[in-house]
Each structure stands twice: as C-alpha cells, then as structure tokens.
Amino acid sequence: MKTMSYRTSEPRPKSLSPQRTIRKEKAEERKEKKKVEATLRRLVGSSEDTDQCELIYQIMSYIKELQQQLNEEEPSSVPADLDALFSSFSTVEPPQPIESDKENATVPAKTV
Numbered sequence: 001m002k003t004m005s006y007r008t009s010e011p012r013p014k015s016l017s018p019q020r021t022i023r024k025e026k027a028e029e030r031k032e033k034k035k036v037e038a039t040l041r042r043l044v045g046s047s048e049d050t051d052q053c054e055l056i057y058q059i060m061s062y063i064k065e066l067q068q069q070l071n072e073e074e075p076s077s078v079p080a081d082l083d084a085l086f087s088s089f090s091t092v093e094p095p096q097p098i099e100s101d102k103e104n105a106t107v108p109a110k111t112v
Contacts, residue, residue, distance in 0.1 A: 037055070041048070044058040 044062045
C-alpha cells in the first residue's frame with residue numbers, strides 16, 4: 001500500500017549561501033559607515049565633497065577645541081541659562097541662629 005505525503009503549509013527556511021551572507025554584511029557595514037560619516041560631517045560642519053583625510057583633520061581639530069573648552073571652564077561654574085533660571089525663583093533663607101544659641105543648638109530629629 002502506498003502512503004501519500006502532504007505538503008505542510010510551513011515555509012521552508014531559506015538558507016543563505018556564504019557569498020550572499022558576506023555581501024549582505026558588507027552592505028550593512030557600508031550603510032553604517034555612511035551613517036557615521038554623515039553624523040561626523042554634521043557635527044564639524046563639513047560639506048559632502050570634503051575628502052576623508054580633510055574630514056578626519058576637521059574632527060581632530062573639533063575634539064581639541066572641545067577639550068580646550070573643558071579645560072578653560074571652572075569646575076563649579078553654572079551655565080548662564082541655569083543661573084538665570086535659579087535666580088528667578090524666590091527663596092526664603094532659614095533664620096540664622098544667634099551666637100549664644102549656636103553653642104546650645106541641637107539638630108531636631110526628622111519626623112516621618
């Protein structure tokens with residue numbers, strides 16, 4: 001007696017040939033490289049017709065400029081925008097203890 005085999009509705013997995021896989025990976029790498037290069041060009045303000053050597057030089061100059069800015073800033077400096085924002089809030093200073101009270105002062109326990 002002959003048995004009949006039926007096709008299943010599940011699709012067969014496609015196996016990629018090694019060459020096709022390599023080409024796909026290379027295409028993805030090229031795409032990522034162009035994306036990174038475009039981001040770097042935008043950061044340093046470089047045009048599309050600038051060659052890669054000039055782009056690398058501009059990037060190095062940009063990094064040196066950023067490092068100089070970091071070294072020139074005071075470590076506790078507050079940006080002007082934040083300083084203006086903080087000064088716009090009204091704050092009430094806590095009352096200052098009198099000199100004789102400082103000696104006898106105790107810190108009250110916090111209540112929850």
